[in-house]
Amino acid sequence: xxxxxxxxxxxxxxxxxxxxxxxxxxxxxxxxxxxxxxxxxxxxxxxxxxxxxxxxxxxxxxxxxxxxxxxxxxxxxxxxxxxxxxxxxxxxxxxxxxxxxxxxxxxxxxxxxxxxxxxxxxxxxxxxxxxxxxxx
Numbered sequence: 001x002x003x004x005x006x007x008x009x010x011x012x013x014x015x016x017x018x019x020x021x022x023x024x025x026x027x028x029x030x031x032x033x034x035x036x037x038x039x040x041x042x043x044x045x046x047x048x049x050x051x052x053x054x055x056x057x058x059x060x061x062x063x064x065x066x067x068x069x070x071x072x073x074x075x076x077x078x079x080x081x082x083x084x085x086x087x088x089x090x091x092x093x094x095x096x097x098x099x100x101x102x103x104x105x106x107x108x109x110x111x112x113x114x115x116x117x118x119x120x121x122x123x124x125x126x127x128x129x130x131x132x133x134x135x136x
Contacts, residue, residue, distance in 0.1 A: 005126045009119055017045025018118055022059030022125045029133070030066050037062075047103030054103050056118070056125035057094060061087045063129050067136065090128045097124060 008025040016024065019041040027034045043049065044058035064087050071077025095101050098116040106121060108114040116124070 001123075002127065002130060004130060005123050008122050008126045012119065012122055017042065018055035018122055018125075019044035019059040019062070020055075021122050022056050022129065023062045024059075025126055026063045026066075026129060026133075030063075032066075051104035051107070051109060052102060054094075054101050054106060054121055054125075056121040057091055057101055060090060060125040060129045064090065064132060067133065086132065090132055093128055094124055 004025045008021040011024055012018065012021040016038065020038050023041045024034045024037050027037050041059055041062065044062075045055040047053055047055060048058070065083050068079055068083045068086055069077055070079045077083075091101050098106060098121070100106050100115055104110065106114070106116045107118075
């Protein structure tokens, strides 16, 4: 298990939501304060509070955006399209492994069949993010 996965799971065990756990585990690489990222990512847990897109994947998307974006509020972003594509590719890999990217489906809310635990979603999202960052 990678150090980042261990850190993310430790954060989750301390009460961070899935998005916070994933995003905060990459703060050092981007020079971002963990407490600030904690606050930014808070609304993305539990599938943005309504069990939609998996929070771990939202955390992953934040990191890919931080890595890929070359824009600013003044000029906009010429990299939006490539950022979206890179995120979509990683989400597709997650879905191939786990069967869904939707929190309620992953947790089996409607079916009673859990596809993936939060801990496993976090681990998978961190590993996908690590792989993305090494292959870019």
